[in-house]
Amino acid sequence: MISLYRPGATPLHRLPAGPKLALLSIAGVALTVTTHIGLLAVAAAAAAGLLASARPPGDLVRGQAMGLLWITLVVLGLAALAGSWRDGVIFVFRVVALVSLATAVTVTTRTADIQDLLERGLSRLGPGGERLAERLGLAIALVIRFVPELLAHAAALDEARKARGLKASAPRLLIPLLVRTLRTADAVAEALDARGYPGTGGSAVAQPSKTSGDTAA
Amino acid sequence: MGIDMDMHPNAPVLLDDGRPAGPRVRFDGVAVDLGGASVLRDIDLDLAERRIGVLGLNGSGKSTLGRLVNGLVAPTRGRVTVDGLDTVADGRAVRRKVGFVFQAPENQIVLPIVGEDVALGLKTLGASRKDAAAGARRALERFGLGDLVDRSSHSLSGGQRQLVALAAVLVMEPALVVFDEPTTQLDLRNRNAVARAIDAMDAAALVITHDLDLVAGYDRCLVLEAGRVAFDGAPAEAVRFYRERAA
Numbered sequence: 001m002i003s004l005y006r007p008g009a010t011p012l013h014r015l016p017a018g019p020k021l022a023l024l025s026i027a028g029v030a031l032t033v034t035t036h037i038g039l040l041a042v043a044a045a046a047a048a049g050l051l052a053s054a055r056p057p058g059d060l061v062r063g064q065a066m067g068l069l070w071i072t073l074v075v076l077g078l079a080a081l082a083g084s085w086r087d088g089v090i091f092v093f094r095v096v097a098l099v100s101l102a103t104a105v106t107v108t109t110r111t112a113d114i115q116d117l118l119e120r121g122l123s124r125l126g127p128g129g130e131r132l133a134e135r136l137g138l139a140i141a142l143v144i145r146f147v148p149e150l151l152a153h154a155a156a157l158d159e160a161r162k163a164r165g166l167k168a169s170a171p172r173l174l175i176p177l178l179v180r181t182l183r184t185a186d187a188v189a190e191a192l193d194a195r196g197y198p199g200t201g202g203s204a205v206a207q208p209s210k211t212s213g214d215t216a217a
Numbered sequence: 218m219g220i221d222m223d224m225h226p227n228a229p230v231l232l233d234d235g236r237p238a239g240p241r242v243r244f245d246g247v248a249v250d251l252g253g254a255s256v257l258r259d260i261d262l263d264l265a266e267r268r269i270g271v272l273g274l275n276g277s278g279k280s281t282l283g284r285l286v287n288g289l290v291a292p293t294r295g296r297v298t299v300d301g302l303d304t305v306a307d308g309r310a311v312r313r314k315v316g317f318v319f320q321a322p323e324n325q326i327v328l329p330i331v332g333e334d335v336a337l338g339l340k341t342l343g344a345s346r347k348d349a350a351a352g353a354r355r356a357l358e359r360f361g362l363g364d365l366v367d368r369s370s371h372s373l374s375g376g377q378r379q380l381v382a383l384a385a386v387l388v389m390e391p392a393l394v395v396f397d398e399p400t401t402q403l404d405l406r407n408r409n410a411v412a413r414a415i416d417a418m419d420a421a422a423l424v425i426t427h428d429l430d431l432v433a434g435y436d437r438c439l440v441l442e443a444g445r446v447a448f449d450g451a452p453a454e455a456v457r458f459y460r461e462r463a464a
Contacts, residue, residue, distance in 0.1 A: 110330060142327060145327060187325075195341060196313055
């Protein structure tokens with residue numbers, strides 16, 4: 001889960017986040033209830049065409065295509081074993097269509113636009129909703145921002161293990177990764193405090209024995 | 218240094234040539250204990266220069282001193298004020314005056330897209346989304362980073378990260394920026410870019426560093442030793458003192 005947004009000026013880029021997410025939701029429901037192979041094939045082709053129109057980077061498309069290829073092979077293999085080719089083909093068309101549509105939306109929509117949409121929607125829940133929406137939006141953005149950092153931490157730890165000639169083991173990776181993750185969370189909370197983000201620090205200043213931890217990082 | 222320190226504690230400070238100095242930061246009998254150990258003690262300082270360097274060995278208390286100015290750490294004893302504002306009681310107001318650039322900018326850039334991250338500070342100050350985005354673009358362009366506005370924060374090089382982190386702080390127009398070892402992780406080219414960016418800032422700077430060349434032209438330099446201010450004076454003498462102590 002990383003920010004896949006790529007700047008551009010295609011029609012999909014110009015379409016606001018709200019309609020895009022609404023159409024994605026409707027398409028998701030429609031694709032789930034449809035079992036007509038012909039319709040699903042057309043939907044998959046149309047979704048792939050829509051994705052191509054957003055001009056996504058080649059490496060992203062190749063990565064997703066490889067992932068889908070594996071899913072396709074596994075599903076079709078299982079379907080063949082179960083004697084139900086039709087179900088396997090329906091599943092594959094459905095997944096191709098959904099993944100293509102979701103990628104098209106992600107590639108053409110800034111995280112901030114999705115965050116704003118979420119904030120606008122949740123702020124209608126009543127008093128305090130705006131604040132909750134802002135925090136939730138920030139939490140989502142932080143997840144998107146820091147997943148690649150944590151993956152990089154994990155890769156660095158694994159590389160260090162190999163350099164020391166140690167055998168791979170889950171605790172050897174997970175314990176230091178957990179420690180680094182907690183330290184990163186502390187550092188991010190402190191950075192938000194330092195920038196005066198509302199709800200962090202302020203009057204509730206950090207004590208010297210620790211960094212402030214009142215930010216939902 | 219030409220600064221009259223005997224005036225009213227909260228009065229604005231002017232240099233001899235009439236240029237405004239930085240905001241007035243006062244440490245009055247400050248001590249910080251951390252996990253039972255004394256990190257800083259007996260700190261009495263009156264800082265108002267535009268460029269102040271802080272040197273010291275690892276563990277001497279430099280970073281804690283910087284964090285006290287922004288209010289990220291509260292003193293165990295004593296009081297820290299910025300232009301008369303208490304960093305504990307008036308934390309939010311202090312943070313509007315004092316920006317902080319961390320040693321590890323990857324943790325300071327908190328949003329996935331560079332432009333969004335720089336805009337966050339302006340949104341915090343109440344700017345509309347559109348104004349914040351425009352302000353972020355201008356701030357990045359000022360550092361020659363305009364082409365990064367739509368880039369993923371994760372994809373930046375070390376030097377770009379440090380400059381983006383600085384842009385994200387400066388866009389909020391602080392009166393003083395505290396830098397915690399801003400050049401430690403950088404190659405020479407990026408180190409020079411960050412040094413130039415600090416020199417060009419309108420805001421005052423308190424720079425905690427091991428980079429002795431960085432503080433050469435500064436107005437004042439402190440050397441910390443085991444939690445105390447061991448030297449306070451001109452950069453050349455401070456560097457000489459530090460070299461002797463570190464030998």
